[in-house]
Amino acid sequence: MADDDLDDVAAELYALTPAEFTAARNARADRASGDAARAIRALRKPVVAAYAVDLLAQAGALGEALELAAALREAQDDLDAAEMTRLGRQRRALVAALSRQAADLARDRGVAVSAAALGDVESTIDAAVRDDATAAAVLTGRLVRPLAATGVDPVDLTDAVGGSIPGIADRPARPPAPRDDLAERRARRAAEKALREAERAAADADRRLGRVEAAVAKARERAGHLAERTDELRAELERLQADAARAEAAVAAAEDERTAAAEGARAARRVADEARRAVDAATRPSGKGTGE
Known part of the structure; x- marks a missing residue:
């Protein structure tokens, strides 16, 4: 039997519950x-945790997790610690x-x-997010047992799937990125970062x-x-200075008039005094007529 034929049969069988599997x-x-x-x-009967993960794969619900896995690997390749921290929190929640x-x-x-089986489900999905080969195994929907990633050694996929795992030979599933490709990605990211910073600086x-x-326009x-107010004040000052000059001339004229009036008053008083003395002399009794 060709692998594709066996895989088709296995896909039908692993869509059944574990209780139905053996008889079918x-x-x-x-x-x-x-x-x-x-x-x-x-073909081996799946354990409950593997069956639950198979249902998830058969429902096509693992796409977001595998997209997140690709983002995590790229952040790790680029040594982006902040992005890895953010994606790590997102991975755990997902x-x-x-x-x-x-x-x-x-x-x-x-x-x-x-509860124990649920822990195995989490461990398997987490391994699929972390490792390409594990993801390929999980996506078959024919998982037999749960999987776990240590973060150090490759995930053990021995007898983990009923049938074959497409695209997977032995190991590794994803060869390390060539240094030139990694350098190019880092250079591109550095250039993109520099561009974003330059654009932000230009916008600032x-x-x-x-x-x-706006400040210059307001100052102008x-x-x-x-300037208009200064011109107005300067014209007003000139008017006030002219008024002051006229007032000073009027004061001088008034003072001259006062001086002349004072002289006239003194002369009039002198005339009055002389007239008073003449009157007094004319009305004084004569001594000669009294003695006879």
Whole structure:
């Protein structure tokens, strides 16, 4: 039996619950013969955790997790610690959410997922996010047992899948990126970062220029207003100076008039005094007439 044929049969069988699997597998093997029958009968019943993950894969619910896996690997290649921290938090939240979804799918089909099995589901999904080969195994939807990633050694995929794993030979699933490619990506990211910083600096400079131009326009407007006010005050000063000069002339004229009036008053008093003495002399009795 060709691998593709066995994989098709296995896909049908692993869509069944673990309780249904064995009888269905044996019935299918009985309908085959020779190597095909032996290959089908060799398919192992999945444990509950693996069955729950298979349901998740068959539902096509792992796409977001694998996109996140690619972003994590790129951040690791580029040594972007901040991005790795952010994506790590996102990975943990996504793995937990997908694990709950897988358990719900299993329970909907009458398969209870214990706390221990749920931990194995999380471990398997987390391994798929961390490792390309594990992701390929999980995406078959024919997982037999749970998987775990140590972060050091490759995930052990021995007898982990019923049938073949497309695109996976032995190991490694994803060869290290060539240094030239890595250097090019880092150079591109550095150039993109420099471009973003330059664009931000240009935008900041444009905003500052706008603020300065507005300040200049305001200062020019105020200077024009003050110049007009200065002209008005200068004209007013000239009018006041002319008024002051006229007032001083009037004061001088009044003082001259006062001086003349004072002289006239003194002369008039002298005339009056002389007239008073003449009157007094005329009205004084004569001594000669009295003695006779």
